[in-house]
Amino acid sequence: MTPRTQARSSAASIRPGSGRLYGVDAARGLALLGMMATHLLPTFESTPELTPTWVVLVFSGRASALFAVLAGVGLALSTGKHRPPAGPELWGARRGIALRALVIAAVGLSLGGLDVNVAIILVHYAVLFLCILPFLGMELKRLCAWAGGWIVGSPVLAYLLRPWFLAPAPPLTLGHNPSWEDVSAPARLLGDIFFTGYYPVFQWLSYFLVGLVVGRLVLDRAMVPVVLLAGGLIIALPAKWLGTAAMQDWGGLEALEKVINSPGYPLENILQVNLTGIPQKDSWWWLASAAPHSGTTLDLLHTSGTAVAVIGAFLLLGRLAEWVDLDLLLPLRGAGAMTLTLYSAHVWAMSGLYGEPVPRGWTENGLYFVQAAIAVAVGVVFALLQRRGPLEWVAHSAARLGRGKVSARR
Numbered sequence: 001m002t003p004r005t006q007a008r009s010s011a012a013s014i015r016p017g018s019g020r021l022y023g024v025d026a027a028r029g030l031a032l033l034g035m036m037a038t039h040l041l042p043t044f045e046s047t048p049e050l051t052p053t054w055v056v057l058v059f060s061g062r063a064s065a066l067f068a069v070l071a072g073v074g075l076a077l078s079t080g081k082h083r084p085p086a087g088p089e090l091w092g093a094r095r096g097i098a099l100r101a102l103v104i105a106a107v108g109l110s111l112g113g114l115d116v117n118v119a120i121i122l123v124h125y126a127v128l129f130l131c132i133l134p135f136l137g138m139e140l141k142r143l144c145a146w147a148g149g150w151i152v153g154s155p156v157l158a159y160l161l162r163p164w165f166l167a168p169a170p171p172l173t174l175g176h177n178p179s180w181e182d183v184s185a186p187a188r189l190l191g192d193i194f195f196t197g198y199y200p201v202f203q204w205l206s207y208f209l210v211g212l213v214v215g216r217l218v219l220d221r222a223m224v225p226v227v228l229l230a231g232g233l234i235i236a237l238p239a240k241w242l243g244t245a246a247m248q249d250w251g252g253l254e255a256l257e258k259v260i261n262s263p264g265y266p267l268e269n270i271l272q273v274n275l276t277g278i279p280q281k282d283s284w285w286w287l288a289s290a291a292p293h294s295g296t297t298l299d300l301l302h303t304s305g306t307a308v309a310v311i312g313a314f315l316l317l318g319r320l321a322e323w324v325d326l327d328l329l330l331p332l333r334g335a336g337a338m339t340l341t342l343y344s345a346h347v348w349a350m351s352g353l354y355g356e357p358v359p360r361g362w363t364e365n366g367l368y369f370v371q372a373a374i375a376v377a378v379g380v381v382f383a384l385l386q387r388r389g390p391l392e393w394v395a396h397s398a399a400r401l402g403r404g405k406v407s408a409r410r
Contacts, residue, residue: 021077021219023318026329027311028070029336029379033372034063036346039118040368043273050266056273061292064121064199065207065303066310067339071125072132072211073311078399079136082218090137096402097136101129103395107344112179114351119198119276122343123178127193127201132208140216147209151300154203155287158195158295163281165191172196198276203295210304214311225319228312236305243290243298247271252285259283334379338389342375 038059045051079085079093108122135143165172172191174182182189194201217224247253247268257267259282270278275294280286290298314329321328335342349371358364382389388396 021315021318022321022327022329022333023225023314023316024070024073024077024219024311025333025336026317027066027314027332027336028339029332029334029376030310030314031063031066031070032335032339032342032375033332034059035067035121035343036371036375037368038063039346039350040371041364044269050269052269052272056292060274061299061303062306066307067121068125068128068204068207069211069214069304069307070311071128072208072213073215074211075129075132075136075208076212076215082140082216084137084139084216086137092403093136094133095404096399097129097133099398099402100395101126103391103398104129104340107340107391109178109180109183111344111347112177113181114347115354116177116347116351117354118177118347118350120177120347121199122340124193124197124199124201124204128204128208131201131205132212135209135212140213143209143213143216147206147213150209151206151304152297154206155296155300158200158202159280159284159287162195165195166279198293200295203300206300207304207307210308214308219315225312225315229309229316230312232305232307232309232312234305236302236309239298239301239305240290243288243296243302246285246288246298250288252288255283255285259285330380330383331376332379334381334383335375336379338379338382338392340391340395341389342378344391346371346375 037055041055042053043056045053075097079097080089084090085093104122105126108120108124108126111120111122135146138146170188172188173196174188174192178189178193178197182192214228217228219225247256253268253271257265260267260278271289271291273292275289275291280294286294287296288298289296290302292299292303314332317329353367358367
Protein backbone atom coordinates (compact mmCIF):
# COMPACT_ATOMS: atom_id res chain seq x y z
CA MET A 1 0.00 0.00 0.00
CA THR A 2 1.44 3.40 -0.98
CA PRO A 3 1.65 6.23 1.63
CA ARG A 4 -1.05 8.17 -0.23
CA THR A 5 -3.37 5.15 -0.32
CA GLN A 6 -2.69 4.47 3.36
CA ALA A 7 -3.54 8.07 4.27
CA ARG A 8 -6.80 7.85 2.32
CA SER A 9 -7.64 4.60 4.10
CA SER A 10 -6.90 6.15 7.49
CA ALA A 11 -9.04 9.18 6.73
CA ALA A 12 -11.89 6.95 5.62
CA SER A 13 -11.76 5.10 8.93
CA ILE A 14 -12.67 8.27 10.82
CA ARG A 15 -14.92 9.86 8.21
CA PRO A 16 -18.13 10.94 10.01
CA GLY A 17 -20.26 9.90 7.08
CA SER A 18 -19.03 6.30 7.18
CA GLY A 19 -20.96 4.22 9.69
CA ARG A 20 -21.60 6.07 12.92
CA LEU A 21 -21.45 9.85 13.00
CA TYR A 22 -18.57 10.22 15.42
CA GLY A 23 -19.57 13.76 16.37
CA VAL A 24 -22.87 12.43 17.71
CA ASP A 25 -21.10 9.80 19.80
CA ALA A 26 -18.65 12.40 21.10
CA ALA A 27 -21.47 14.72 22.13
CA ARG A 28 -23.06 11.80 23.98
CA GLY A 29 -19.74 11.21 25.74
CA LEU A 30 -19.70 14.84 26.86
CA ALA A 31 -23.27 14.47 28.16
CA LEU A 32 -22.21 11.41 30.17
CA LEU A 33 -19.24 13.20 31.74
CA GLY A 34 -21.41 16.24 32.48
CA MET A 35 -24.03 14.15 34.25
CA MET A 36 -21.31 12.41 36.26
CA ALA A 37 -19.95 15.84 37.25
CA THR A 38 -23.31 16.98 38.63
CA HIS A 39 -23.51 13.75 40.64
CA LEU A 40 -20.03 13.91 42.17
CA LEU A 41 -18.89 17.51 42.34
CA PRO A 42 -20.19 20.12 44.83
CA THR A 43 -23.36 22.01 43.96
CA PHE A 44 -22.66 25.06 46.11
CA GLU A 45 -19.53 26.80 47.28
CA SER A 46 -18.79 26.41 51.00
CA THR A 47 -19.98 29.93 51.80
CA PRO A 48 -22.97 31.21 53.79
CA GLU A 49 -24.45 32.63 50.57
CA LEU A 50 -24.66 29.15 48.96
CA THR A 51 -23.09 30.39 45.73
CA PRO A 52 -23.59 27.84 42.92
CA THR A 53 -20.40 26.21 41.63
CA TRP A 54 -19.29 26.45 38.02
CA VAL A 55 -20.11 22.77 37.57
CA VAL A 56 -23.85 23.16 38.07
CA LEU A 57 -23.92 26.49 36.25
CA VAL A 58 -22.49 24.74 33.19
CA PHE A 59 -23.97 21.23 33.34
CA SER A 60 -27.12 21.24 35.48
CA GLY A 61 -30.11 20.65 33.25
CA ARG A 62 -28.01 20.89 30.10
CA ALA A 63 -26.12 17.58 30.32
CA SER A 64 -29.24 15.46 30.82
CA ALA A 65 -31.09 17.41 28.11
CA LEU A 66 -28.21 16.79 25.71
CA PHE A 67 -28.43 13.10 26.59
CA ALA A 68 -32.14 13.07 25.75
CA VAL A 69 -31.84 15.08 22.52
CA LEU A 70 -29.08 12.74 21.36
CA ALA A 71 -31.41 9.80 21.99
CA GLY A 72 -33.80 11.30 19.46
CA VAL A 73 -30.92 11.84 17.02
CA GLY A 74 -29.86 8.23 17.44
CA LEU A 75 -33.39 6.99 16.77
CA ALA A 76 -33.52 8.99 13.56
CA LEU A 77 -30.13 7.70 12.42
CA SER A 78 -31.16 4.11 13.07
CA THR A 79 -34.50 4.45 11.27
CA GLY A 80 -33.68 5.81 7.84
CA LYS A 81 -31.80 9.01 8.71
CA HIS A 82 -33.36 11.77 6.56
CA ARG A 83 -35.84 9.33 4.99
CA PRO A 84 -38.44 8.27 7.57
CA PRO A 85 -39.37 4.58 7.38
CA ALA A 86 -42.78 3.48 6.17
CA GLY A 87 -44.85 0.33 5.94
CA PRO A 88 -43.32 -2.91 7.26
CA GLU A 89 -39.97 -1.19 7.84
CA LEU A 90 -41.63 1.35 10.14
CA TRP A 91 -43.43 -1.31 12.15
CA GLY A 92 -40.25 -3.34 12.40
CA ALA A 93 -38.37 -0.30 13.66
CA ARG A 94 -41.07 0.35 16.25
CA ARG A 95 -40.92 -3.22 17.51
CA GLY A 96 -37.16 -3.06 17.76
CA ILE A 97 -37.20 0.21 19.68
CA ALA A 98 -39.90 -1.10 22.01
CA LEU A 99 -37.81 -4.14 22.92
CA ARG A 100 -34.75 -1.94 23.36
CA ALA A 101 -36.78 0.25 25.72
CA LEU A 102 -37.70 -2.81 27.78
CA VAL A 103 -34.01 -3.63 28.23
CA ILE A 104 -33.25 -0.07 29.33
CA ALA A 105 -36.24 -0.07 31.71
CA ALA A 106 -35.09 -3.36 33.25
CA VAL A 107 -31.62 -1.92 33.86
CA GLY A 108 -33.13 1.26 35.32
CA LEU A 109 -35.52 -0.56 37.64
CA SER A 110 -32.67 -2.77 38.85
CA LEU A 111 -30.45 0.24 39.56
CA GLY A 112 -33.40 1.93 41.28
CA GLY A 113 -33.12 -0.56 44.12
CA LEU A 114 -29.67 0.77 45.05
CA ASP A 115 -29.18 3.34 47.81
CA VAL A 116 -27.72 6.18 45.82
CA ASN A 117 -27.93 9.97 45.81
CA VAL A 118 -28.46 10.13 42.05
CA ALA A 119 -31.67 10.72 40.09
CA ILE A 120 -31.44 7.77 37.70
CA ILE A 121 -32.79 8.64 34.27
CA LEU A 122 -33.06 5.21 32.67
CA VAL A 123 -36.69 4.28 33.42
CA HIS A 124 -37.91 7.67 32.20
CA TYR A 125 -35.56 7.30 29.22
CA ALA A 126 -37.14 3.94 28.35
CA VAL A 127 -40.67 5.35 28.56
CA LEU A 128 -39.61 8.19 26.27
CA PHE A 129 -38.49 5.59 23.70
CA LEU A 130 -42.03 4.20 23.75
CA CYS A 131 -43.64 7.65 23.58
CA ILE A 132 -41.66 8.62 20.49
CA LEU A 133 -42.83 5.60 18.45
CA PRO A 134 -45.84 7.37 16.84
CA PHE A 135 -43.54 10.08 15.46
CA LEU A 136 -40.97 7.87 13.73
CA GLY A 137 -42.70 7.88 10.34
CA MET A 138 -43.37 11.63 10.20
CA GLU A 139 -41.82 13.93 7.62
CA LEU A 140 -39.57 16.75 8.76
CA LYS A 141 -42.14 19.57 8.58
CA ARG A 142 -44.68 17.72 10.71
CA LEU A 143 -41.98 16.80 13.19
CA CYS A 144 -40.94 20.45 13.51
CA ALA A 145 -44.54 21.46 14.16
CA TRP A 146 -44.96 18.78 16.82
CA ALA A 147 -41.68 19.67 18.50
CA GLY A 148 -42.52 23.38 18.62
CA GLY A 149 -46.06 22.77 19.82
CA TRP A 150 -44.92 20.34 22.52
CA ILE A 151 -42.30 22.77 23.84
CA VAL A 152 -44.90 25.52 24.11
CA GLY A 153 -47.91 23.51 25.27
CA SER A 154 -46.65 20.70 27.49
CA PRO A 155 -45.37 22.93 30.35
CA VAL A 156 -48.73 24.68 30.62
CA LEU A 157 -50.68 21.41 30.64
CA ALA A 158 -48.23 19.92 33.16
CA TYR A 159 -48.69 22.93 35.45
CA LEU A 160 -52.47 22.47 35.30
CA LEU A 161 -52.42 18.69 35.72
CA ARG A 162 -49.68 18.28 38.33
CA PRO A 163 -51.86 19.32 41.31
CA TRP A 164 -54.33 16.60 40.35
CA PHE A 165 -51.57 14.00 40.62
CA LEU A 166 -50.41 15.38 43.97
CA ALA A 167 -53.90 15.63 45.51
CA PRO A 168 -54.51 11.95 46.44
CA ALA A 169 -53.33 10.49 49.72
CA PRO A 170 -50.66 9.31 49.18
CA PRO A 171 -49.82 11.54 46.21
CA LEU A 172 -48.88 10.02 42.88
CA THR A 173 -45.18 10.61 43.32
CA LEU A 174 -42.38 8.33 44.46
CA GLY A 175 -39.79 10.54 46.09
CA HIS A 176 -37.13 8.03 45.02
CA ASN A 177 -35.83 6.32 41.92
CA PRO A 178 -38.27 3.88 40.29
CA SER A 179 -37.50 0.26 41.21
CA TRP A 180 -39.07 -3.16 40.69
CA GLU A 181 -41.07 -2.75 43.91
CA ASP A 182 -42.88 0.26 42.45
CA VAL A 183 -44.29 -1.83 39.58
CA SER A 184 -46.88 -3.12 42.06
CA ALA A 185 -48.30 0.45 42.31
CA PRO A 186 -48.66 1.37 38.62
CA ALA A 187 -50.70 4.56 39.12
CA ARG A 188 -48.13 6.03 41.46
CA LEU A 189 -45.25 4.89 39.26
CA LEU A 190 -46.75 6.34 36.07
CA GLY A 191 -47.75 9.58 37.80
CA ASP A 192 -44.16 10.03 38.92
CA ILE A 193 -42.68 9.12 35.55
CA PHE A 194 -44.93 11.42 33.52
CA PHE A 195 -45.58 14.42 35.77
CA THR A 196 -44.22 14.49 39.32
CA GLY A 197 -40.76 12.89 39.10
CA TYR A 198 -37.30 14.23 38.44
CA TYR A 199 -37.50 13.77 34.66
CA PRO A 200 -41.18 14.34 33.77
CA VAL A 201 -41.71 12.46 30.54
CA PHE A 202 -44.64 14.66 29.54
CA GLN A 203 -42.34 17.65 29.03
CA TRP A 204 -39.19 15.68 28.25
CA LEU A 205 -40.75 14.25 25.12
CA SER A 206 -39.83 17.67 23.69
CA TYR A 207 -36.14 16.68 23.77
CA PHE A 208 -36.73 13.45 21.86
CA LEU A 209 -38.79 15.33 19.26
CA VAL A 210 -36.04 17.94 18.84
CA GLY A 211 -33.49 15.15 18.48
CA LEU A 212 -35.63 13.38 15.91
CA VAL A 213 -35.83 16.63 13.92
CA VAL A 214 -32.03 17.00 14.04
CA GLY A 215 -31.48 13.38 13.04
CA ARG A 216 -33.85 13.69 10.06
CA LEU A 217 -31.60 16.39 8.57
CA VAL A 218 -28.88 15.42 6.12
CA LEU A 219 -26.15 15.69 8.72
CA ASP A 220 -23.26 15.03 6.33
CA ARG A 221 -24.05 18.11 4.24
CA ALA A 222 -21.48 20.85 4.65
CA MET A 223 -23.65 23.59 6.15
CA VAL A 224 -25.92 21.54 8.39
CA PRO A 225 -23.55 21.50 11.42
CA VAL A 226 -23.04 25.26 11.07
CA VAL A 227 -26.80 25.80 11.00
CA LEU A 228 -27.22 23.60 14.08
CA LEU A 229 -24.52 25.45 16.00
CA ALA A 230 -25.77 28.93 15.08
CA GLY A 231 -29.47 28.07 15.33
CA GLY A 232 -29.05 26.39 18.69
CA LEU A 233 -27.34 29.45 20.15
CA ILE A 234 -29.91 31.79 18.61
CA ILE A 235 -32.64 29.87 20.47
CA ALA A 236 -30.77 29.12 23.71
CA LEU A 237 -29.37 32.53 24.60
CA PRO A 238 -32.58 34.64 24.30
CA ALA A 239 -34.56 31.96 26.18
CA LYS A 240 -32.15 32.12 29.12
CA TRP A 241 -32.12 35.91 29.01
CA LEU A 242 -35.92 36.09 29.08
CA GLY A 243 -36.13 33.70 32.03
CA THR A 244 -33.49 35.64 33.98
CA ALA A 245 -35.12 38.98 33.20
CA ALA A 246 -38.54 37.68 34.23
CA MET A 247 -37.17 36.65 37.62
CA GLN A 248 -34.73 39.46 38.33
CA ASP A 249 -36.20 42.53 36.61
CA TRP A 250 -39.92 41.94 36.08
CA GLY A 251 -40.98 40.82 39.54
CA GLY A 252 -41.02 37.05 39.18
CA LEU A 253 -38.59 36.32 42.01
CA GLU A 254 -40.48 38.46 44.52
CA ALA A 255 -43.80 36.87 43.55
CA LEU A 256 -42.43 33.33 43.94
CA GLU A 257 -40.79 34.14 47.28
CA LYS A 258 -44.22 35.16 48.54
CA VAL A 259 -45.69 31.88 47.29
CA ILE A 260 -43.02 29.85 49.04
CA ASN A 261 -43.38 31.97 52.20
CA SER A 262 -40.11 30.76 53.69
CA PRO A 263 -37.91 33.70 54.81
CA GLY A 264 -34.25 33.11 54.13
CA TYR A 265 -34.83 30.40 51.54
CA PRO A 266 -32.18 30.94 48.80
CA LEU A 267 -34.64 30.80 45.91
CA GLU A 268 -32.48 33.05 43.74
CA ASN A 269 -29.61 30.56 43.89
CA ILE A 270 -31.90 27.55 43.54
CA LEU A 271 -33.23 29.01 40.30
CA GLN A 272 -29.70 28.81 38.93
CA VAL A 273 -29.16 25.21 40.00
CA ASN A 274 -32.19 22.93 40.02
CA LEU A 275 -35.90 23.54 40.56
CA THR A 276 -36.76 19.88 41.11
CA GLY A 277 -38.43 19.27 44.46
CA ILE A 278 -40.00 22.70 44.74
CA PRO A 279 -43.80 22.56 44.26
CA GLN A 280 -44.44 24.75 41.22
CA LYS A 281 -47.98 25.84 42.01
CA ASP A 282 -50.14 28.81 43.05
CA SER A 283 -48.43 31.23 40.66
CA TRP A 284 -48.13 31.44 36.90
CA TRP A 285 -44.73 33.04 37.44
CA TRP A 286 -43.27 29.54 37.69
CA LEU A 287 -43.79 29.21 33.94
CA ALA A 288 -41.68 32.33 33.30
CA SER A 289 -38.54 30.73 34.72
CA ALA A 290 -35.72 29.20 32.70
CA ALA A 291 -34.30 27.39 35.75
CA PRO A 292 -32.65 23.99 35.22
CA HIS A 293 -35.10 21.09 35.53
CA SER A 294 -38.08 23.47 35.78
CA GLY A 295 -39.66 21.97 32.65
CA THR A 296 -40.94 25.35 31.47
CA THR A 297 -41.05 26.46 27.86
CA LEU A 298 -38.03 28.73 28.37
CA ASP A 299 -36.12 25.92 30.09
CA LEU A 300 -36.94 23.50 27.26
CA LEU A 301 -35.97 26.08 24.64
CA HIS A 302 -32.69 26.91 26.37
CA THR A 303 -31.59 23.35 27.03
CA SER A 304 -32.74 22.10 23.61
CA GLY A 305 -30.91 24.99 21.97
CA THR A 306 -27.67 24.31 23.84
CA ALA A 307 -27.95 20.60 22.99
CA VAL A 308 -28.42 21.34 19.27
CA ALA A 309 -25.49 23.80 19.35
CA VAL A 310 -23.24 21.21 21.01
CA ILE A 311 -24.21 18.60 18.41
CA GLY A 312 -23.40 21.05 15.63
CA ALA A 313 -20.04 21.87 17.22
CA PHE A 314 -19.08 18.21 17.52
CA LEU A 315 -20.13 17.48 13.96
CA LEU A 316 -17.79 20.27 12.89
CA LEU A 317 -15.02 18.77 15.01
CA GLY A 318 -15.66 15.50 13.22
CA ARG A 319 -15.14 17.30 9.91
CA LEU A 320 -11.91 18.76 11.28
CA ALA A 321 -10.78 15.30 12.35
CA GLU A 322 -11.36 14.06 8.80
CA TRP A 323 -9.46 17.00 7.34
CA VAL A 324 -6.36 16.59 9.54
CA ASP A 325 -6.54 12.78 9.32
CA LEU A 326 -6.58 12.37 13.12
CA ASP A 327 -9.29 10.86 15.31
CA LEU A 328 -9.61 13.88 17.61
CA LEU A 329 -12.92 12.69 19.06
CA LEU A 330 -11.80 9.22 20.11
CA PRO A 331 -11.70 9.89 23.91
CA LEU A 332 -15.29 11.17 23.94
CA ARG A 333 -16.81 9.12 21.14
CA GLY A 334 -15.62 5.88 22.71
CA ALA A 335 -17.43 6.62 25.96
CA GLY A 336 -20.38 8.03 24.05
CA ALA A 337 -20.89 4.80 22.13
CA MET A 338 -21.43 2.80 25.35
CA THR A 339 -23.20 5.21 27.69
CA LEU A 340 -25.72 2.65 28.97
CA THR A 341 -22.93 0.46 30.33
CA LEU A 342 -20.81 3.31 31.66
CA TYR A 343 -23.74 5.19 33.19
CA SER A 344 -24.92 2.04 34.95
CA ALA A 345 -21.41 1.35 36.25
CA HIS A 346 -21.22 4.94 37.49
CA VAL A 347 -24.50 4.62 39.39
CA TRP A 348 -23.32 1.34 40.93
CA ALA A 349 -20.05 3.01 42.00
CA MET A 350 -22.01 5.93 43.47
CA SER A 351 -24.04 3.50 45.56
CA GLY A 352 -20.82 2.45 47.28
CA LEU A 353 -20.25 6.05 48.35
CA TYR A 354 -23.81 6.66 49.56
CA GLY A 355 -23.95 7.82 53.17
CA GLU A 356 -20.20 7.49 53.52
CA PRO A 357 -17.62 10.27 53.99
CA VAL A 358 -15.17 10.94 51.20
CA PRO A 359 -12.41 8.31 51.57
CA ARG A 360 -9.31 9.52 53.37
CA GLY A 361 -6.82 11.09 51.02
CA TRP A 362 -9.48 11.74 48.37
CA THR A 363 -11.52 14.76 47.38
CA GLU A 364 -14.77 14.99 45.44
CA ASN A 365 -12.77 16.35 42.50
CA GLY A 366 -10.42 13.37 42.69
CA LEU A 367 -13.29 10.88 42.76
CA TYR A 368 -14.84 12.51 39.72
CA PHE A 369 -11.68 12.60 37.65
CA VAL A 370 -10.90 8.96 38.45
CA GLN A 371 -14.38 7.85 37.36
CA ALA A 372 -14.25 10.07 34.27
CA ALA A 373 -10.80 8.76 33.33
CA ILE A 374 -11.95 5.15 33.71
CA ALA A 375 -15.03 5.82 31.57
CA VAL A 376 -12.92 7.41 28.84
CA ALA A 377 -10.30 4.65 28.96
CA VAL A 378 -12.88 1.85 28.76
CA GLY A 379 -14.65 3.64 25.91
CA VAL A 380 -11.39 4.04 23.96
CA VAL A 381 -10.56 0.34 24.34
CA PHE A 382 -14.00 -0.76 23.11
CA ALA A 383 -13.86 1.75 20.25
CA LEU A 384 -10.45 0.52 19.11
CA LEU A 385 -11.65 -3.07 19.32
CA GLN A 386 -14.83 -2.02 17.46
CA ARG A 387 -16.98 -3.74 20.06
CA ARG A 388 -20.24 -2.71 21.69
CA GLY A 389 -20.48 -2.36 25.44
CA PRO A 390 -22.11 -5.29 27.28
CA LEU A 391 -25.45 -3.58 27.89
CA GLU A 392 -25.37 -2.01 24.44
CA TRP A 393 -24.97 -5.49 22.97
CA VAL A 394 -28.05 -6.71 24.86
CA ALA A 395 -30.11 -3.68 23.80
CA HIS A 396 -28.95 -4.00 20.19
CA SER A 397 -29.79 -7.70 20.13
CA ALA A 398 -33.26 -6.96 21.49
CA ALA A 399 -33.77 -4.32 18.79
CA ARG A 400 -32.68 -6.73 16.06
CA LEU A 401 -35.04 -9.35 17.43
CA GLY A 402 -37.89 -6.85 17.28
CA ARG A 403 -37.12 -5.80 13.71
CA GLY A 404 -37.10 -9.46 12.68
CA LYS A 405 -37.58 -10.20 9.00
CA VAL A 406 -37.49 -6.54 7.98
CA SER A 407 -33.95 -6.24 9.35
CA ALA A 408 -32.92 -9.45 7.58
CA ARG A 409 -34.22 -8.18 4.22
CA ARG A 410 -32.35 -4.93 4.62
